[in-house]
Amino acid sequence: MTPREVFERLIAGVTGGDWDALPGLYAEDAVVVHPMAASREPLVGREALRRHFAAGAELPVRMSARDVVVHETADPEVVIGEFAYVGEATTTGRPFTVRNVFVLRVRDGLIVESRDYADHLRFGVAIGRPPGADAAGPTS
Template sequence: MVSSTPEEIFRRMIDLMLAKDMNAVADMWAPDGIAEFPFAAGSSPRVLHGREEVRAYLAHYPELMDMKDMAALTVRPTDRTDTAVVEWTATGRTVATSRPYRLDYIVVLTVRDGLIALYRDYWSPLSVAAAAGGLAGLIDSLERENA
């Protein structure tokens, strides 16, 4: 596969997400690539190991969140050419409630041979739950975890 920069890979991933092609998004992962969500809470996974776990995770995303636009994007190169820090904002609507959302993310993206080797996504579970109308359920699950 032709080598691509982290920014090119990220922009392609967003284009595929906007097209709702989650299988193609998953195909961007290396077979042993990792997706990490350090701030995940409740029933959301903190780590996905490999392309097929990423594929299963993304399979129902369009049924939950209807992303319409990437409202902002800043790519910050690092001292490693295979890694960048990406700040971005997604806008759209949640499918269950039809409520609009605007969610901010910070991603540390590492690519290897044109595929995603590590995708560390710092997103707010509170913001996502609020947008999806599930804030009360998330709070309940957090309280049960800490009881």
């Protein structure tokens, strides 16, 4: 898969709730950083990502990706995706919009590195987590 195709599958998997398939988009030793999350510790390795997405599967949300723009770069491994998760908390019906920018490095069809910029605080508030809680679940 091209970097663009991997990015598109990633956001389709998140919005479609295909949580079990998402770790397969990442290399065994992938590193994912959420610079805007309360916990800035990177997720290292596919197993860490499997746990991350399993937690995402438990979140009370229904959402879609909107305003998707993909920027292909001079580096054939790097793609930048801009988009918004638009949805609602299924427990409260509270709507939310969370804008995102993902910078992915894809090698041999797998994500080896990702920097996922998202407003985790806004997402946390929307799903009823207290301000300051790390709501990194479905953002990537």
